[in-house]
Amino acid sequence: MNSYTTLKERTENHCLFITLSRPERLNAFDMKLGEELHDILSKAAANPQIKVVVLQGTGKGFCGGGDVKEMHHAQNKPQFLRDLTKIIHQCVRSIREMEKPVIAAVNGASFGAGFSLALACDIIIATTTSKFCTAFIGIGLAPGCGTQLLTSLIGYQKACEYILTSKIFDANEAEQLGIINKVVPEKELEKTIEYYVNIFRRSPSNAVGKAKMLINKSLDNDFMNHLELESITAAYTAGTNDFSEGVAAFVEKRKPVFHGT
Numbered sequence: 648m649n650s651y652t653t654l655k656e657r658t659e660n661h662c663l664f665i666t667l668s669r670p671e672r673l674n675a676f677d678m679k680l681g682e683e684l685h686d687i688l689s690k691a692a693a694n695p696q697i698k699v700v701v702l703q704g705t706g707k708g709f710c711g712g713g714d715v716k717e718m719h720h721a722q723n724k725p726q727f728l729r730d731l732t733k734i735i736h737q738c739v740r741s742i743r744e745m746e747k748p749v750i751a752a753v754n755g756a757s758f759g760a761g762f763s764l765a766l767a768c769d770i771i772i773a774t775t776t777s778k779f780c781t782a783f784i785g786i787g788l789a790p791g792c793g794t795q796l797l798t799s800l801i802g803y804q805k806a807c808e809y810i811l812t813s814k815i816f817d818a819n820e821a822e823q824l825g826i827i828n829k830v831v832p833e834k835e836l837e838k839t840i841e842y843y844v845n846i847f848r849r850s851p852s853n854a855v856g857k858a859k860m861l862i863n864k865s866l867d868n869d870f871m872n873h874l875e876l877e878s879i880t881a882a883y884t885a886g887t888n889d890f891s892e893g894v895a896a897f898v899e900k901r902k903p904v905f906h907g908t
Contacts, residue, residue, distance in 0.1 A: 666704065
């Protein structure tokens with residue numbers, strides 16, 4: 648097991664729980680957190696024993712964004728922001744490119760780069776007390792991440808409203824905008840996360856991973872090329888043991904038992 652200083656990890660029955668752990672700074676990104684998060688996400692992506700990843704925060708918030716105190720003290724502020732955004736981008740890419748579902752469990756503040764980190768996840772569950780904000784404009788900074796993700800979700804005019812004004816909004820508004828999947832009371836967050844995790848523990852992980860890839864590729868592909876990619880990918884998963892089990896279970900009128908092979 649790695650010895651991380653800015654996050655905690657726990658693996659339980661094919662699920663990796665990653666907990667951002669800089670509670671004194673609202674789990675804000677510094678370079679160390681970015682590097683460690685990218686490292687653990689990369690390892691999760693390469694580990695066939697991990698079927699699903701849960702990303703959460705310690706204390707009163709999910710992630711407060713970039714560490715503004717470090718930005719303030721940086722001698723070369725442009726270079727610091729360049730380096731920090733690049734490592735955050737690597738984390739976002741790791742989440743999107745990982746052929747495994749990543750669930751964000753948002754409790755409290757999800758601001759700036761922390762909001763972008765949540766947006767990169769495949770399923771977002773938030774508590775009723777959660778707050779969201781792009782935040783960058785509020786400190787005189789152009790957004791270092793998240794503009795494409797948010798615009799693709801809510802459209803141009805709404806994206807302008809929320810990004811250009813640094814509007815703070817709650818979980819119910821986020822759900823109405825289609826940003827998050829579900830809002831739950833804080834006491835039900837763990838149970839709700841476990842519900843989704845159990846779905847993916849029982850799922851055919853190859854098919855789930857390839858389906859996630861197809862969803863992401865659909866954002867960029869033209870229609871005809873995407874149809875071809877779907878055909879190729881379906882044929883690929885037809886060669887798995889899980890597909891043989893799935894069709895056999897269907898014919899035999901029983902529930903399939905998938906093993907991720």
